[in-house]
Amino acid sequence: MKTPFIYGIAAEKMYFTDREKETKRLLLNFENGLNTIIVSPRRWGKTSLVNKVAELMKENQQIRIVRMDIFSVRTQEDFYRMFATEIIRQTATRTEEWLENTKRFLSSLVPVVTMSTDPMNPVSFSLKSVMPDYGEEVLTLPERIAKEKEIHLIICIDEFQQIGELSNSITFQKKLRSVWQHQHSVSYCLYGSKRHLLMNMFGKRSYPFYKFGDMLFLERIPLEYWYEYIQSRFEQNGKHIDTRFVDDIYTYVDGNSSYVQQLSWLVWARTENEVNEGIMAEAKQDLLLQSHSLFMEQINSLSSYQLRFIRAIMSGKTIEIYRKEIIEEFELGSSANIATIKKALQKKELIEIEGKNIYFSDPIFIHWLRQYNISLI
Ligand SMILES: Nc1ncnc2c1ncn2[C@@H]1O[C@H](COP(=O)(O)OP(=O)(O)OP(=O)(O)O)[C@@H](O)[C@H]1O
Numbered sequence: 001m002k003t004p005f006i007y008g009i010a011a012e013k014m015y016f017t018d019r020e021k022e023t024k025r026l027l028l029n030f031e032n033g034l035n036t037i038i039v040s041p042r043r044w045g046k047t048s049l050v051n052k053v054a055e056l057m058k059e060n061q062q063i064r065i066v067r068m069d070i071f072s073v074r075t076q077e078d079f080y081r082m083f084a085t086e087i088i089r090q091t092a093t094r095t096e097e098w099l100e101n102t103k104r105f106l107s108s109l110v111p112v113v114t115m116s117t118d119p120m121n122p123v124s125f126s127l128k129s130v131m132p133d134y135g136e137e138v139l140t141l142p143e144r145i146a147k148e149k150e151i152h153l154i155i156c157i158d159e160f161q162q163i164g165e166l167s168n169s170i171t172f173q174k175k176l177r178s179v180w181q182h183q184h185s186v187s188y189c190l191y192g193s194k195r196h197l198l199m200n201m202f203g204k205r206s207y208p209f210y211k212f213g214d215m216l217f218l219e220r221i222p223l224e225y226w227y228e229y230i231q232s233r234f235e236q237n238g239k240h241i242d243t244r245f246v247d248d249i250y251t252y253v254d255g256n257s258s259y260v261q262q263l264s265w266l267v268w269a270r271t272e273n274e275v276n277e278g279i280m281a282e283a284k285q286d287l288l289l290q291s292h293s294l295f296m297e298q299i300n301s302l303s304s305y306q307l308r309f310i311r312a313i314m315s316g317k318t319i320e321i322y323r324k325e326i327i328e329e330f331e332l333g334s335s336a337n338i339a340t341i342k343k344a345l346q347k348k349e350l351i352e353i354e355g356k357n358i359y360f361s362d363p364i365f366i367h368w369l370r371q372y373n374i375s376l377i
């Protein structure tokens with residue numbers, strides 16, 4: 001029997017719901033060669049959306065989609081190697097063709113081919129650099145392949161904010177943009193979950209990637225879609241979940257797609273016939289428990305100021321955080337100090353800042369803080 005809910009991997013096929021507007025828009029951008037930037041908080045469904053559109057375009061012979069995740073990239077060289085490898089690997093299917101294309105298009109790089117025992121991925125292919133200055137050759141690779149094959153290439157790069165973390169990043173970004181913007185047979189879809197880093201890269205006039213493409217801000221999947229999704233899965237197995245409990249799941253996790261699925265699963269697994277208050281409470285408890293050690297670790301890494309700032313957010317005083325009385329009440333030092341605390345917590349990925357609003361990146365963090373009554377000095 002198939003599991004009714006999934007989380008932790010991209011949602012596809014029967015596990016994919018809604019994203020109708022976003023699918024249409026991304027499809028249109030892909031078909032018309034427009035660059036797209038997708039931004040959303042963690043685990044809302046960026047990867048799933050891009051995969052879905054890629055799947056819909058599978059039959060289109062004129063357009064080829066290349067996907068890569070640069071989360072592990074730490075240097076410019078790592079990026080070039082991954083970029084070149086994935087483009088070569090995903091624009092051809094046979095090993096001989098990979099080798100041939102590498103020789104033809106990347107004369108300064110040496111391909112390394114290894115046979116593995118993994119039946120899903122019998123041949124692994126990667127590139128080893130031999131010359132230090134191969135950037136230009138690698139960056140123009142997609143355009144040259146696309147022209148020769150008479151196709152349009154769409155390069156999708158997940159966790160793109162990683163580029164902003166490399167050394168000499170601005171110079172590197174300038175280089176990428178200057179090459180990419182002249183390519184007519186290639187477009188780019190760049191996405192990631194570190195909103196503040198991506199907004200710096202794409203939303204600031206002084207940065208090289210300013211106005212590089214259509215900005216798509218993913219929103220929560222609306223509750224209406226989850227009624228159908230969750231209730232039908234309970235019914236299929238002779239179980240029942242009342243609408244108010246679906247509301248409860250959605251509200252508790254603040255509409256985060258991944259947590260909606262995870263909490264639904266925890267409720268489903270405990271339900272024999274019908275969901276009740278007791279089951280809901282236990283499932284929520286279980287959800288918090290699963291993050292307990294991670295949250296504990298995060299809390300332990302914070303300074304007293306940072307802990308007190310978290311207390312201020314918990315009390316809902318974020319808009320007035322710079323007011324003298326609030327600074328005194330929570331012992332936050334000074335306004336300058338608050339700016340430092342905010343930056344540090346944002347870097348630790350504990351909080352998100354949107355205008356004057358400050359909220360916890362993880363929607364269940366606040367439940368955990370309350371539940372375990374963590375003392376925040
Ligand atoms: N369209 C969808 N329908 C149903 N569930 C979804 C959908 N999109 C995402 N999810 C749920 O959210 C989880 C995370 O999805 P996905 O990996 O696509 O998000 P992401 O934004 O790319 O995450 P990350 O920030 O970690 O890169 C999935 O495992 C699934 O449980």
Ligand SMILES: [Mg+2]
Binds near residue numbers: 046047048158
């Ligand atoms: Mg993702």
